[in-house]
Amino acid sequence: MTRTLVRLAFAGLRSRLLATALTVLLAGAATTTLVLVLEVRETGRDPWQRTFEAAHGAHVLANVPTSAAAQALRALDGVTESDDPVPETTIELTTSRSSEPLRVRGVSGRPAVNTPIATSGTADPGDGVVLERSMARALGLTAGDRLRLSGPGGEQEVVVAGTAIVPSQSRYPRANPGIGWVALSTMERLQPDQSAWRWAEALRVRDPASARFVADSVLAGAAPGTVSVQTWQEQRDDALKDAQPLQLILSMYTLILLAVVFAVVGILVGARVLEQNREIGLLKAVGLTPAQVTAVFVIESATLGLVATVLGYAAGTALAPRLAGAMAETMIEPPATAADPAHLLVAGLPVLLVLVLSTWAAARRRTRASVLNALQSRQALPHHRSLLARVARALPLGVPLHVGIRSLLAGRARVVLLTASISLTGSAIVFALSMQAALDDRPAGEPSDVPVELPALVYTLDGVLLLVALTALVAIALLSVRERLHDFGILKAVGLTPRQVASTLVSPFAVLAGLAGVVSVPLGLALYVAVYAAAGGEGDPVVAPWSWLLAVPVGTVLLVLLATTVPARVATRSPAVEALRLE
Amino acid sequence: MALLSGGSGHGYELKQAIEHEFGALLPELNSGQIYSTLARLERDGLVEGEAVADDNRGKKVYRLTERGREVLRDWLGVPVPGARLKDGFFVKFVVATSVGLADPTDLIERQRDEYLQSLRDLDAGLASAPHGPTAELLVEGAVLHLKADLEWLDLIEERLAVGRSA
Amino acid sequence: MSVLLEARGLTRTYDSGAAPVPALAGVDLTIERGEFVAVMGPSGCGKSTLLNLLAGLDRPSAGEVWLDGSRVDRLSETALARLRRRRLGFVFQFFNLLPMLTVSENVELPLLLAGKRRRPARRTARRMLEELGIGDKADAAPGQLSGGQQQRVALARALANQPDLVIGDEPTGNLDSASAGEVLGLLRTAHARGQTLLVATHDARVAAAADRVVTLRDGRVTRDRHLEASRPVTLPFDPDPA
Numbered sequence: 001m002t003r004t005l006v007r008l009a010f011a012g013l014r015s016r017l018l019a020t021a022l023t024v025l026l027a028g029a030a031t032t033t034l035v036l037v038l039e040v041r042e043t044g045r046d047p048w049q050r051t052f053e054a055a056h057g058a059h060v061l062a063n064v065p066t067s068a069a070a071q072a073l074r075a076l077d078g079v080t081e082s083d084d085p086v087p088e089t090t091i092e093l094t095t096s097r098s099s100e101p102l103r104v105r106g107v108s109g110r111p112a113v114n115t116p117i118a119t120s121g122t123a124d125p126g127d128g129v130v131l132e133r134s135m136a137r138a139l140g141l142t143a144g145d146r147l148r149l150s151g152p153g154g155e156q157e158v159v160v161a162g163t164a165i166v167p168s169q170s171r172y173p174r175a176n177p178g179i180g181w182v183a184l185s186t187m188e189r190l191q192p193d194q195s196a197w198r199w200a201e202a203l204r205v206r207d208p209a210s211a212r213f214v215a216d217s218v219l220a221g222a223a224p225g226t227v228s229v230q231t232w233q234e235q236r237d238d239a240l241k242d243a244q245p246l247q248l249i250l251s252m253y254t255l256i257l258l259a260v261v262f263a264v265v266g267i268l269v270g271a272r273v274l275e276q277n278r279e280i281g282l283l284k285a286v287g288l289t290p291a292q293v294t295a296v297f298v299i300e301s302a303t304l305g306l307v308a309t310v311l312g313y314a315a316g317t318a319l320a321p322r323l324a325g326a327m328a329e330t331m332i333e334p335p336a337t338a339a340d341p342a343h344l345l346v347a348g349l350p351v352l353l354v355l356v357l358s359t360w361a362a363a364r365r366r367t368r369a370s371v372l373n374a375l376q377s378r379q380a381l382p383h384h385r386s387l388l389a390r391v392a393r394a395l396p397l398g399v400p401l402h403v404g405i406r407s408l409l410a411g412r413a414r415v416v417l418l419t420a421s422i423s424l425t426g427s428a429i430v431f432a433l434s435m436q437a438a439l440d441d442r443p444a445g446e447p448s449d450v451p452v453e454l455p456a457l458v459y460t461l462d463g464v465l466l467l468v469a470l471t472a473l474v475a476i477a478l479l480s481v482r483e484r485l486h487d488f489g490i491l492k493a494v495g496l497t498p499r500q501v502a503s504t505l506v507s508p509f510a511v512l513a514g515l516a517g518v519v520s521v522p523l524g525l526a527l528y529v530a531v532y533a534a535a536g537g538e539g540d541p542v543v544a545p546w547s548w549l550l551a552v553p554v555g556t557v558l559l560v561l562l563a564t565t566v567p568a569r570v571a572t573r574s575p576a577v578e579a580l581r582l583e
Numbered sequence: 584m585a586l587l588s589g590g591s592g593h594g595y596e597l598k599q600a601i602e603h604e605f606g607a608l609l610p611e612l613n614s615g616q617i618y619s620t621l622a623r624l625e626r627d628g629l630v631e632g633e634a635v636a637d638d639n640r641g642k643k644v645y646r647l648t649e650r651g652r653e654v655l656r657d658w659l660g661v662p663v664p665g666a667r668l669k670d671g672f673f674v675k676f677v678v679a680t681s682v683g684l685a686d687p688t689d690l691i692e693r694q695r696d697e698y699l700q701s702l703r704d705l706d707a708g709l710a711s712a713p714h715g716p717t718a719e720l721l722v723e724g725a726v727l728h729l730k731a732d733l734e735w736l737d738l739i740e741e742r743l744a745v746g747r748s749a
Numbered sequence: 750m751s752v753l754l755e756a757r758g759l760t761r762t763y764d765s766g767a768a769p770v771p772a773l774a775g776v777d778l779t780i781e782r783g784e785f786v787a788v789m790g791p792s793g794c795g796k797s798t799l800l801n802l803l804a805g806l807d808r809p810s811a812g813e814v815w816l817d818g819s820r821v822d823r824l825s826e827t828a829l830a831r832l833r834r835r836r837l838g839f840v841f842q843f844f845n846l847l848p849m850l851t852v853s854e855n856v857e858l859p860l861l862l863a864g865k866r867r868r869p870a871r872r873t874a875r876r877m878l879e880e881l882g883i884g885d886k887a888d889a890a891p892g893q894l895s896g897g898q899q900q901r902v903a904l905a906r907a908l909a910n911q912p913d914l915v916i917g918d919e920p921t922g923n924l925d926s927a928s929a930g931e932v933l934g935l936l937r938t939a940h941a942r943g944q945t946l947l948v949a950t951h952d953a954r955v956a957a958a959a960d961r962v963v964t965l966r967d968g969r970v971t972r973d974r975h976l977e978a979s980r981p982v983t984l985p986f987d988p989d990p991a
Contacts, residue, residue, distance in 0.1 A: 399861050406849040490845045493806060494906070495834025495862050497827040573826075577807040580845065692972065700977060702957035707979035710937075726954060733953045737791065 005292060008283070009299040016272065022475050023268050024308045027351050029468065030261040031312025032319065033254050034347035039320035039340070048167065048239050051117065052232065057167040058114040058202035059211040061235070062218050063088075063228045070201040072221075078214050081204035083112040087197045090177060091151035091190050095139060101177040102149070104129070105200065106187035113202035114168055116181060121162020125182050128161040134171045135178030136163045149182070151190035158186070168202075168235050171242040208232065245535040246454060252431075252531055253461040256424045260465065263417040263424075264472040266358045270414060271479045273297060273362040280363075294363040301359035302352065309348030316347065386412075400496065401511070404504035407484060408512070415512065418476065422516035422560075423523055425469040426552050430524025431531075432462045433544035433552075441542045473563035480505060481571040488572060489579025502568035506561060513560035517553030524552075585655060597621070597645070621645055629654055672732075676739070691740050698733050702726060752818075753913055753945055754780040754803060759812035761798050761968075772798040774968040775812070780914070780947060785940045787959035788949040794965040796949035800918050803947070804837055805829040817913065834862045838907030842919035844899040846891040846906075853878065853887040856905045863910050877905040881935060897928025904935055908944070915939065917948040921955055933958055 051057070060079075064070050070085030086105050093102040107125065116123045119133045121143030129149065131141060141147065145160045164181070172178040182190075191197065205214050211231040218229045230238075273280075276297075283293045392405045408415055435458055484505065491501050525543055532541040598617045624630045629651035632643035647655070672694050679685040705722050714722075761773040773795045780786055788796050801807040803814055805821060814822040821832060838859075839845075846855050856874035865873070878884045881901045883894075891899055900920060907915050920936070921929035929952065937958055940946055948955060956962050957976070964972035 396867070399858070403847070403850070403858075410849045487847060487849075490847055492826075492830060493804070493833065493839050493845070494859055495830050495832075497830040499827065500830075577801045580806070580841070696974065699953065699957050699962065700980075702954055703976055704979045704982050706954065706957060708982035730953050741791070 001292070005296050006299055008296045009303065016275070018475065019268050019272055019479065020304060022471065023265060023304050023355070024311070026261045026265050026268075026468065026472070027305060027308030027355060028312035028315065029464075030258055030265075030351050030354075031309045031347050032316040033257050033261075034350065035313050035316025035343050036320055037250070037254050038343045038346060039317065048236050051165065052167045052236070055115050055117050055165075055167050056113055056204070057232060057235070059205045059208050059232045060203040060214045060218065061114065061168050061230045062201045062203070062215075064199050064201065064222065065226055067199050069222070069227075070199040073201045073203060073218060076203070076214060076217060078205045078207065078210060079203045080206045081113060083202065085199040085201045086111060087184070087187065087194075087199055088179075089151070089187065089191045089197050091149055093139075093180070094148040094150060095141065095145075098139070100139065102135075103177045103179045104149075104182045104187055104190070105179065106184040107181050108184045111202065113204055114166060116164035116166045118162050118164050121160070123162060123164045123181070125161050125180075125186070127183065127186065128159040129186075130162050130164050130181040131160055132169055132172065132179045133163040133165050135173075135180070136160070138172050138178075149186075149190055152196075153188075153190050153192040156186065156190065158182075167232075167239065168230065170235075170238045174242065175238075245531075246457065248531050248535050249454065249458060249461075252527060253428065253458075253465070256428050257461075257465060257468070260421045260424050260468060260472075262354050263421040264468070264476075265355060267414050267417050267472075267476055268479070269301065269355065269358045270362045270411070271476075271483070273359065274411075274483065275479075290364075294360060297359050297363040298356055301355045305348075305352040305355040308355075309344070309351055312351070313344045313347060317343075400500045400503035401507045403491070404506075404508035405511070407487065407504065408508045414476075419512060419516045419519075421469060421472065422513055422556060423520040425465050426517050426520025426556055427524035427527055428462055428465050429552055429555075430521055430544065430549065431528045432458045433548045434525065434528040434541070437544040437548070438542040470559060470563060473560060474567070477505070477509070477564040477567045481567045485571065485579050489576045492572075492576035493580065498569075498572040501572040502565070505568040505571075506564045509560050509564045510557050513556045514553055517556030520556070521549050521552055525549075624651070687743055688740065691736050691743075695733065695736050698729050698736070702729050705729075751782050752779055753782045753784075753816070754778075754947070755813075755815040756799075756803060757813045757815070759799065759802055759814065760810050761795075761802060761807065762810045771968050773802070773809075776965075776968070776970055778803075778963065778970065778973075780945065782913075782945055783940075783943050784961060785936075785946040785959040786948070786961045786963060787956040788947070788963045788965060789951065789953075789956050790965035790971075792951070795968040796965055797918055798968075799965065800916055800947065800949050804839065804916050805833060834859055835910060836913045838910070838912040838915040840900065840903050840907050840915065840917040840920040842922040844891070844896070844903050844923070846899055846902055848891055850891075851888050852883070852891060852894065852902050855891065855902055856909055859906060859909045874905070874909065877909060878902070881905050882931075895928070896924050897931055900924060900928065900932050901935065904932065904939075908939060914945045914947060917946065917950075919950055919952075920948060921950065921952050929954075 062070070062073055064073070064085075067085050067087070073079070074082040086107060088103055088105045090101055090103050093100050110123070116130065118130075121130070123130055129147075131139075136142065141160055143160050143162045146157060147160065149156050149158055166179075169175060169179055203214065205211055211233065215229040215231050219227060280293055283296070284290065288296075386409065388409055389406065392402060392409070397405070435455065439455065488501050488504075491504065492498070496504070528543060529541055621630065621632070625632055625645070629648060630645045631648050632645045634643055676687065676690055679690060680687045705726055709719065709722055756776055756778040759773055759776040759778075760771065763770045763772060776795075776799060778799075788799065790796055798807070802809050802822075805814075805824070809822055812822070813820055816832070816836065821829070824832065846852075847858070850858070853871065853874050856877060857870045860870035860873055861867070875884060875887050878887050881904060883898050883901050883905075886894055886898060886902075891902065894902065900923075904920075907917075917936070921932055924932060933955055936946060936948070936955075940958075946959075948959065950956055959976065961973065961975050963970055
């Protein structure tokens with residue numbers, strides 16, 4: 001029996017290639033997204049740790065007013081390693097484009113603790129300057145560029161000797177001013193007044209867990225307000241905060257993408273079962289129990305799900321390193337991660353469950369209907385008494401729109417899922433528009449708080465979402481056409497023109513899109529405000545202006561019209577007799 | 584006889600009972616028919632009559648004999664034979680076509696017209712005036728038979744065509 | 750009587766595989782106003798094809814269709830649709846009601862298309878349903894009705910706009926004999942009121958109700974006969990009301 005059921009399942013899959021392919025694509029995309037989330041989350045902590053190891057980072061980093069005070073700290077209880085104090089002061093960095101404050105550290109040789117790690121050029125400033133990498137990127141500087149350093153003691157033209165990273169410094173411009181390293185002599189020239197210098201003392205302790213106690217004893221031994229201390233845990237949390245906006249946005253988009261994908265998969269699965277209504281009747285007439293018929297569909301979906309999750313996992317593990325690299329601006333690039341097979345399970349299981357459960361639910365409903373019902377009818381009993389149907393009846397809609405809406409309402413789950421998908425996609429667009437408005441709002445020249453890749457990431461993700469939504473719309477339009485072909489024949493026989501018949505498909509979709517588009521505006525704004533607050537933004541966020549927001553519902557309607565018009569026109573061009581022959 | 588199975592009765596009572604019970608089914612009877620039928624039944628030994636003493640008109644009271652009951656039971660118990668292998672048209676068809684007296688298709692067409700016309704007549708008859716349910720049932724039966732006969736004509740015509748092309 | 754519908758040399762050939770299959774091979778047919786014409790023939794003879802061509806639901810490979818003096822087989826789909834909504838009504842074997850609309854809405858559809866406003870259309874639809882004996886089902890879904898009831902709805906929809914011609918393709922084909930009788934009675938009533946009817950059927954009783962029986966065989970008309978007026982019939986077991 002099982003073998004028969006499996007064979008039936010595969011026959012079913014072969015007969016509907018488009019929907020099958022689309023389901024695999026979407027389920028695969030969902031798996032890829034989940035895998036990415038898992039992989040990236042894991043590699044988040046790791047690079048900082050590696051950076052800390054490589055730089056021989058400071059468990060406790062103190063900033064004190066005098067060299068003597070710094071030296072005294074080296075004798076604290078628990079300190080195992082330390083080097084000479086490093087002087088630092090603030091000067092001005094001027095390029096052809098802008099002028100920024102720069103906190104320079106005067107080095108003579110390589111510090112033993114909290115060593116800067118060269119990421120391009122050299123970490124030894126020589127006569128020039130080594131800039132922290134994120135600042136260099138923000139200012140558009142690379143090794144070899146010339147710039148001017150100026151301080152109370154004078155000006156100096158220098159060359160950028162290289163860029164470096166250090167675990168104690170988080171991303172510019174969140175950490176402002178940025179830092180750089182110069183030779184001690186250069187620093188003396190720029191700021192001869194040593195009383196204006198501060199001294200950084202990097203300490204390593206025997207028991208890293210006790211770093212907080214050591215930091216407290218540093219503070220205790222000094223006058224309040226003169227000393228600042230940072231433990232390695234605080235350094236790490238600070239560095240990870242850099243990734244936070246990106247992670248928040250990635251999470252948000254992940255959730256949206258998953259929601260949209262699952263909604264569309266639900267629609268495709270429901271449509272599939274609907275189309276097989278007659279088949280269900282035949283199978284039951286032949287002698288399969290309802291449970292066995294449901295099993296055929298579930299086997300189909302499970303097969304699709306397995307293929308999709310494997311493909312998605314492969315794509316996800318291939319993409320993960322690139323994404324992780326984008327987030328590790330202030331850290332060492334993560335090594336090529338070996339694919340974690342556990343992720344296949346964790347990512348694949350929800351996708352598989354969604355596919356199988358929605359199939360099971362849809363099939364169960366259909367197989368419970370009597371055999372005769374399934375053979376004779378093509379659709380579920382319409383809900384005449386539902387509120388929406390009554391609203392549709394009361395409004396002065398034209399005949400095609402009214403007929404179209406009633407057809408649409410006959411499949412209410414689909415309407416809900418479709419509206420949700422469109423709203424979510426629209427809200428992501430609103431999010432991107434608000435982000436763009438915030439960026440545009442900044443005064444020119446000021447480096448933004450927003451990491452450089454963020455707009456690119458957001459637009460790319462929006463693009464992916466739009467593509468998924470558009471593809472799904474076309475597929476759903478094609479499905480709807482196929483389902484309604486017989487009804488089209490009847491409508492033509494009764495006297496609707498081909499354009500009116502096409503309109504019965506297109507106009508309700510357009511109305512749905514308009515409503516969903518309107519809903520997506522407050523939804524997207526709410527998302528933006530929430531993410532902004534969660535990412536530590538201050539004050540009221542700038543949101544997209546009304547003119548831009550209006551474009552979202554309008555654009556949604558236009559896109560849906562685009563997706564549905566062609567299938568509808570093609571379907572209504574054939575003479576009525578062909579459509580009526582179908583049953 | 585069926586009426587007498589319930590008990591005995593006068594001829595006059597029987598006539599009234601017949602009209603009462605079966606008035607819709609049968610045409611009006613006169614007394615003479617009743618009495619002559621009763622006499623025949625008595626002669627065949629299926630009923631027996633007894634003179635009523637106090638009635639000087641010489642009326643008899645009749646009742647069923649044992650044999651009468653048997654005959655009645657047999658009549659009810661045995662179903663009417665189903666296979667009807669006698670058909671006026673078919674005889675005509677076979678005879679005329681084997682001898683070459685008439686064109687088979689023409690014969691069939693004309694019979695078909697006649698059957699259609701009969702259908703028309705029956706339906707018109709039903710529609711023209713209200714009828715009892717029994718009469719309606721009879722007409723529906725006739726209609727169904729006519730439809731079956733028409734199908735048979737189609738079959739004959741089809742076989743004819745096949746026979747010709749073979 | 751005037752000629753309502755005329756078919757001249759109507760031909761329909763299907764290209765399937767190697768040899769083209771002629772479903773209709775040159776049919777001439779004239780229908781006058783007020784006539785009830787039945788088309789009979791064995792299955793595959795082309796009855797449905799003929800009806801579909803006359804209704805504009807399909808296009809002929811050759812030949813002409815004339816409705817009330819104007820040629821209609823060359824009209825665009827849009828023009829045909831507009832023609833159908835005003836001048837033709839259909840009854841199909843499998844009812845073909847729109848399942849997502851109520852019974853009343855199904856009947857209102859042609860009325861709305863012809864330009865009637867909502868309320869008058871609803872009133873007319875309900876009146877027609879009452880006349881056909883299913884007024885109480887006006888707000889039900891088509892799927893909830895029996896076959897006979899659904900066909901009556903279909904008939905109401907066909908008659909809604911008082912069309913010039915009602916075309917029925919095996920209207921009793923999917924009904925039990927009792928429902929078939931009811932539907933036939935309704936067709937007769939419509940005919941008595943002057944409705945022109947063209948019905949393809951294999952039910953001899955339906956054909957017997959017609960004025961004229963056209964027989965098709967292999968895509969050609971083999972017989973076209975008027976039926977005579979009915980003769981009186983005496984029914985046994987029938988008490989004389991007089």
